Amino acid sequence: MKKIFILLILSALLSGCAAEETLETVADDLVQPVMAQPAEITVRLPDNAVAPVLESDSEQVYLSEDYEIIIETVSGGDLSATIQKLSGYTPDNLTVMETEQDGAKRYDFVWASAGENGDRLGRAVILDDGNYHYCLSVLRDADTTENSQIVWRDVFDSFQLA
Numbered sequence: 001m002k003k004i005f006i007l008l009i010l011s012a013l014l015s016g017c018a019a020e021e022t023l024e025t026v027a028d029d030l031v032q033p034v035m036a037q038p039a040e041i042t043v044r045l046p047d048n049a050v051a052p053v054l055e056s057d058s059e060q061v062y063l064s065e066d067y068e069i070i071i072e073t074v075s076g077g078d079l080s081a082t083i084q085k086l087s088g089y090t091p092d093n094l095t096v097m098e099t100e101q102d103g104a105k106r107y108d109f110v111w112a113s114a115g116e117n118g119d120r121l122g123r124a125v126i127l128d129d130g131n132y133h134y135c136l137s138v139l140r141d142a143d144t145t146e147n148s149q150i151v152w153r154d155v156f157d158s159f160q161l162a
Contacts, residue, residue, distance in 0.1 A: 038073045038132045044158035045069065046151045067140035069155075074133045079107065079126070082133045086124045087111045104129045104161060118142065123152065125159055134161060 054061040059072040124137035
């Protein structure tokens, strides 16, 4: 009997030493992270560029007799998809030059394509800030290159995030 009494006292003392179980509650509605607002793009367009013929919150299209300029902002992440959207080619079929500009990655590339009205040349630049791809692309007739070389260098050199 004495042994049973000692066992009961020991079990009572030891039962107080058990770790308390902590429960956590997880809410059903998970909060999605908010992407940063896109930066503003600044670019110096050619003197003969007219007002955009197509304009939305994320894209402006300028047309001329000799060229098309498209400035757009797309969600970042898949650089290959952005390059293919702009040029029609996968990055494996292009030479893409990667540099850095003001804390963003800069990708420059060119391409050529044959069309019903003759050969066309394209050039594009993508600035990648980690959240968005800021794109400037120009598509022009191949036979007008002599008249516009200096203008295009100025346009692409001026492309930046504000």
